[in-house]
Each structure stands twice: as structure tokens, then as C-alpha cells.
Amino acid sequence: MNGNVNNRSYYPNARYATVFQEENIEAKKKQGWFGTRHFVTFMLFLGMANAYIMRTNMSVAIVAMVNHTAIENDNHDHAVSVDDECNVESVNQTIHHEELNGEFVWKTDVQGYILSSFFYGYVATQIPFGILAKRYGNIYFLGIGMLINSVFGLLVPVAANMGIWWLITVRFIQGLGEGPIVPCTHSLLAKWIPPNERSRMGAFVYAGAQFGTVISMPLSGLLSECRFGWPSIFYVFGTVGTIWCIFFLIFIHEDPQSDTKINTEERLYIQKQLGSKIGLPIPAVPWMSIAKSMPFYAILLAHMGHNYGYETLMTELPTYMKQIHHFSIKDNGILSSLPYLAMWLFSIFISHVADFMLTKPFFTHTLVRKIINGIGQYGPAVALLAVAYTGCDKWLTVAVLTVGVGLNGGIYSGFKVNHLDISPQYAGILMSFTNCMANLAGLLAPIYAGHVVVGTPSIAKWRIVFITASCVYAGCCSFYVIFGSGERQSWDQPAEDPAEKKENDEPQMITTRA
Template sequence: MTSNSKNGKDFHKTKYTVVTIDDNIDGAKKKPVWFGTRHFVTFMLFLGMANAYIMRTNMSVAIVAMVNHTAISKLSEGHNDSESVDTECGHFIINGTSAHKEADGEFVWETDIQGYVLSSFFYGYVITQIPFGILSKRYGNIYFLGIGMLINSLFGLLVPVAAKFGIWWLIAVRFIQGLGEGPIVPCTHALLAKWIPPNERSRMGAFVYAGAQFGTVISMPLSGLLSVSEWGWPSVFYVFGALGTIWCIFFLIFVYEDPFSSPRINDDERKYIQKTLGVIDGAATPRIPWRSIAKSLPFWAILLAHMGHNFGYETLMTELPTYMKQILRFSIKDNGFLSSMPYLAMWLFSIFISHVADWMLSKPYFTHTVVRKLINAIGQFGPAIALIGASFTGCNKWLTVAILTVGVGLNGGIYSGFKVNHLDISPQFAGILMALTNCLANLAGLLAPIYAGRVVKGTPSQAKWRIVFLTAAIVYMGCCSFYVMFGSGERQTWDQDRNQQQNLNEKKKRETKENKTETTSA
């Protein structure tokens, strides 16, 4: 491919097709060992994913400082609960200050209203998944991703003003932020398929998507600190909105659609990527096989695993700070730090397990299917068991935090499980598949804060939160079980058009005959 167009502007004119994945092509093993352009792209995508999750999680901590909990407690006297204030676990003294006497915010939003505020982001997020996934396949991914995230960051700066104007203004701004963030996952997935050789996908993909945990780890404690600072909770959105804008500018300037349109890439690295991906310049991309995708059990397995993960993950990510405030009585400052601990563990474990996955794939007795299922089972059964355990720890706050940290940490296995499985079963349509699964998974995810808000409404109690946690655990286990039964790590036949498939079959037959001839001669 000879096009030098920036960021895939002429992507629809000059396309390429992945026709084979063969790590043994002559010269493919001579991969550059230094920090190459593909590593820079991976790092920028990592920062982009971190930025995306900062934008969606900062509200979870900030809302604790925004809400007037004392006024809400008085309102709850109108409910049928026998007590207006939960005293199951008493009032913990933190740093010499009673946690429940911490300064209240200015907004009187009950938990169901808070649930709508937290979920409004995801309504916009799911709408743009599939359309941008399809359009980026034709026109390239860079501008959809970069400009979308720029919209997300700029509207993040408007959150404090919108909140002052009223709840519906705030919901509208968060909705638009979600619209802007919609392209991040499908476009990232498509860029990984173009830039990363198959034998590096587990660790590279896990590194990129671990940016979600890195962003959460940065966002939660810093949001807590900013919320109790002299600048108050609005500074949370001003600081992160500015950082997100800076990343978008750098991404649009320095990252290119593929190795062939990048003027900065070394020729050896470009050849290495080309050979390992089996790229043919100028070949027309086949049409999206919608019917075959709809009938594919491996695709449905990924979809169900993705939906189960998002419901459980969003339950914890959006509701954990509120749980720690209402039940465990942590201060806002400590809340941010402790809420981030599970995601720090998840980030570290995802990096570790990705190297384990790549090591397993290098062994002849581990297939892609076995590795994906095994690692994913750890990633989803682990947090399910932790949620069940945390439901019955009572007022032992440190045991609860420890169990959730270990459980959510194990959740990092999904990045070497179903999360990169799209690339296994269909490298050509990985972005489209991710758009489909991420859209439907986030529909499940947006229900999580709404469901939790309705269950906990009124006087918060351990019994109510136990229902929330056990529901998430059941969803985790059910969806993961389906994936273990029907998932696959093999490239599907519908990923190639008939001519390509016929050529590959003929090539395999020739190789088989040649091997038999050599064996007979010997």
C-alpha cells in the first residue's frame, strides 16, 4: 500500500485485507526488538483508554461530594422504612472526624436520581457504537476516535455549569459525553488489528485495555482529593477535561491509521507487521457477513461474556464509592483511594496474565480456544465469588475492601479472554464485532446504576446492597458459563470471502501433499 494519506483519509480508496495469519512466514520472525512505532501507537491507545475511563468514572466519586446526604436522610423519613438513617455499622471515626458529619454537597438527589445521572453517560455511549464501527471500517478510525474523545473532553468541562442549571442539563451534558466516547472501543480494536501482529495481541491488547483500570486508579483517588480541596468538586471536571483535550490533540497529530500510511515507521518494522498479518496491498475488503455473524455461536459467546462483564463491572465502578460512603462510612477523601484499589489490582493482574496467555499460546498443547476460555473463566468467576463474599462481610470494612480488591483484580483476566477474542475469530471485522458487543454490553451496563439506585432507595442497608452484589454475581457466572461452553479462539470461515478461503484451502492441501512426499522419500 503506497498511500501516504494522513490518518486514513483516503482509506476507502486504497484498502487492504488480512488474508492469513502465519507467524512462520519467511522474515516474519525478524521482528524489531526496540521500541517501535507499533509500541508508540499502543501506548497512545493505552492513554486514550485511560482518558475514556477517567471521563466515565470521575462522576462516581464527585457525586458523593455533590449530594447533600443530610437532606436526603430527612427526606427518607417519608418512606416506609422504620429508620431514616442507617446505623447498622455505627459512625466510624476517620482522621479524627466523624465520617457522617463530613461537609454535604448542594444537590438533594436521592439514590434513584443519582442512578439516572450515573447512567446518562451510557445512553449516549451505546448509540454511537455500531454506526461509528461501520463508518470507521470504510473511512478509517483516527478521526472518529480523536474527535469523538475531544467532544467528550470539552463537554466534561461543562459539567459543573450544567449541574448548576439543573438535573436535566447535567444529564444532557453527560449524554453528549457518552456520544463522543462511543468510538473509543471499536476504533481501538480495529487499530490493534492493523498494527499488532497476532503473536503480540494478548499482551498488547491487554496493555491497551488495562488503560481502563489505569484511568480508574488515577480518577478515583484524585477525584476524592479534588472534591475536598478548596476548589471543590467542579475542579474534578476541569482538570480531567483539560488533560483529555491535550491527549486528543497529540493523538490526531502523531497517530496514523495503519503502518502503510505512517511516515515515521521503520521499514523493517513495516515489513514485519505486513508479513505477520499477511497483508495484500490494494485488495478489496469483502462485505460484512451479517447473516453469518448472527448465526455464529462463538460470536454470541463473546457477546454474552461482554454483557455479563459490563453489568458486574459497572455495578462496582459506579456504585462502590456510594456503598463505601453509605455503609462502610469512609470519608470522601479515603473513599476515592480505597475505591481505586480493586482497579489497581485489576490493572496489575491483567498485565501479568496477558504474558501468561502469550506464553501458553507459544506451547503446542494450548490452543487459542483453551487459553481464551481458561483465562476468561478466572476473569469472571473470580469477581463473582468476591461479590458473594463481600455480601456477607457485615461491618468489617477492611475485609470487604480486601475481598473486592482480590476479586476485581482477577477480573483483569477478561482482557486476555473475551476482550481480544474478536481478533481471533475475525481479524478483518474485529472493529465491527467489538462495536456490536460493546453496544449491547453497555446497554446491560447502563442498567446497573439504575437497578442499584432503585434497590437502595430510601434507607440504605446491608440487606439492600446484598441484593445488588448477588445480582451482579449471578449475571457474571451465567454469562461466563455460556462463554466456556460455546466460545472459540479459531478464525471463523465467514471472516474470508470464498476466493480467499479457496486459495487457503488449496495452499493447505499442497503443503500436506509436500509433507507426505518428504516423509515417503525419507
């Protein structure tokens, strides 16, 4: 063969005309420090923050909505008194009567059903939307779903005044709308983010959950004490969520190929890193292979354990701070958000550590995921066990929870991005399954806590709640450490290019020059 290899005539198909141009993309580094993929990541971060704001604002609002004095007067179980345990009678005298008395007489078990109603809807749409989004695209499922969530959030105050079942129904519909957020986000990350950037980008996006919680809890506490009271919580956040949905639907595209405004070199860079090819058929999902995959079950168990422990804290922490340590609603929101602020900051830090470890030859993907995830789940397990015995020392309790939940940020560079490692092609579908089952486990957390603490709350009752969550965290993480993997699985094979298949099937002729 003669001639320059850069000559286009060398290639049997015009598709290969850009191959050498692609090979030089990384060296040129012209895609910039902030490209379209970074903008997509930022919008997904805001979407995740919005999702968790809509999920957690009820946890603080319900403290202001409930008539605590009426409930205490209605309780006939006086065997243990929180006031006697922690000697806070003087504190109770300084709490304003109007702060104690909301509009609704809901005992802790009823509050548990209200807090969990969101998750019944949330889990119902995980798997079907994850499968449909794989075939029809993620943008509209995610954007319109979150729009439903935000609009119905505006209806929460009206529903609460109409009756408890109306409130549960509205929260259920909000959950239905939020269902696509995680599987669709995961699928978009798989299409937009190169493997060497996944720990950082994935952790940044999912850290939006903590950012949303950090915003939601203290701001909800402040809004509950403003002129318009607790309804303003839902009016403000519902409006903000609606605005985000409109911007997302206008500016975000399914993948680099469908975005006409992306820099050409950045598009080629992403395609080359992902091995993307345009126009390939969508392969059938290897259901049986997934069902037999131990690395998949390792992620599933880790996800379930995390959600149970996380939802225990997220939905019950404001109530615990109110019942045991008697913080005001405003202080409650601020202090309850501190652990999630620590988690947000730590998740960003540890994601850079994870990507740095992956650059070293002695750290495999499997080892990095297990180490970082171990920090992310054993850490809060130890913290919850410690909090079960901190008793009436409220500042020690806050400090331990802040450190423990902060370490929980490791899960975003652990099992959360592990779907992308073992199956970049089916990451969205895998996430829809694990997130569905994880939230089924998570919705049990407020129900279980509500039944344990029902009646007169006490440290002993809350100790049971925290120890249970600690054991679930540790047990599920141990399963992940044993059976998890960071390697792409054999059943995750990319679709075969028909043109390449045809070329490979044709008999090759060898010619010689005279």
C-alpha cells in the same frame, strides 16, 4: 526452470519482489524493542485511560455534590438504620458537616439516572461508528469523538448548576463522543498488532481502563477537597483529555502502510505477520453468517455479563463505601480505586501467561481464552457473593473486592481479544456490536442499584445488588465456556487480490526444455 530463485524476473508481478526480504525480517529482529506499533499501543492505552477517567469521575464527584444530610432528613423509612447495624454513631459525629452537605438534593434513584445518562449516549454511537470506521478509517472517529467528550467534560459544573436535565444532557453528549473508542481501538489493534503479540498488547491497551480508574478515583477525591471543590475534577481531567486528543490526531496513523515515518523493516514485519496486502477491495460484511455464529454470541454474552458487574462496582462502589462504611470522600476515592489497581496489575501479568500458554502445542487458542476468561469472570462473581455477607467489616470488604476485581483482569486476555481471534477482518464491527449491547446491560446497573437502595440504605439492600451482579457474571461466563471459540471463523475470509485472481483464472502452460 533455471537460475536463482531470488532473481526478480522469476516473479510474475513486481509485488512479489520483496517476498524473500520479508521472510528474513523475523530473523533479523531489527525492528527494535520499541517500534511504532508499540507507540501506537501506548497512545491507545492513554486514550482508554482518558475514556475511563471521563466515565468514572462522576461516580466520586457525585458523593461531594449531594447534600446527604438533607436526603437523610427527608427519608421517612426508618425501619432499618445503617448506624444501628454497624454501630458507627461515633464515626458520624467526627464527619465534618461541610463534607456531608453538597449543593444538590438528589436521592439515590435520581443519582442512578445521572450516572447512567453517559451510557445512553455511549451505546448510541457504537454500531454506526464501528461500521463507518471500517470503511472510512478509525483515527478521526476516535480522536474527534474523544475531543467532544473532553470538551463537554469541562461544561459539567456549569450544567449541574443550571439544572439536572442540563447535566444529564451534557453527560449524554460526553457518552456520544466516547462511543467510538472501543470499536476503533479494536480495529486499530487488528491493523497494527501481529497475532503472537495480541494478548500482551491488547491487554495493555484495555488495562488503560483500570489505570484511568485508579487515577480518577483517588485524584477526584483529593480534588473535591481542594479550594475549587468538586468542579476542579472536571476542569483538570477535561483539559488533560483535550491535550491527548490533539497529540493522537497528529501522531497516530490508520495502519503501517499510511505511516511514512515507520521503520521499513517493522512495516514489512507487521504486514507479513498479518498477511496484509495493499490496495485490496473491502469485502462485504457477512451479516447473516455473523448472526448465526455461536462463538460471536459467546463473546456477546460474556461482554454483557462483564459490563453489568463492572458498572455495578464502578458507579456504585463510592456510594456504597460512603453509605455503609462511612469513609470520607478522600479515603473513599483511594479505597475505591484499590480493586482497579489490582485488576490493572493482574491483567498485565495474566496476558503474558496467556501468550506463553499459546506457545505450547497442548494449549489451543480456544482453551486459553476459556481458561483465562473463566478466571476473569468467575473470580469477581465469587467475590461479589462474599461481599454480600461481609457486613460491617469494612477492611474485609475492601480486601475481598480488591482480590475479586483484580481477577477480573483476566477478561482482557479472554473475551476482549477473542474478537481478533475469530475475525481479525471484522474485529472492529464485532466489538461495536458486543460493546453496544454490553453497555446497554451496563447502564441498567446504576439504575437497578439506585431503585434497590432508595430510601434509607442498608446492608440488606446492598446485598441484593451484589448477589444480582454475581449471578450475572457467573451465568454469562458459563455460556462463554460452553460455546466460545478461539479459531478464525470460516466466514472471515480475506478479500481476494484481483491480480492473483486473474493469474489463477489464466490457463497455465507447461513447457519443457529440449
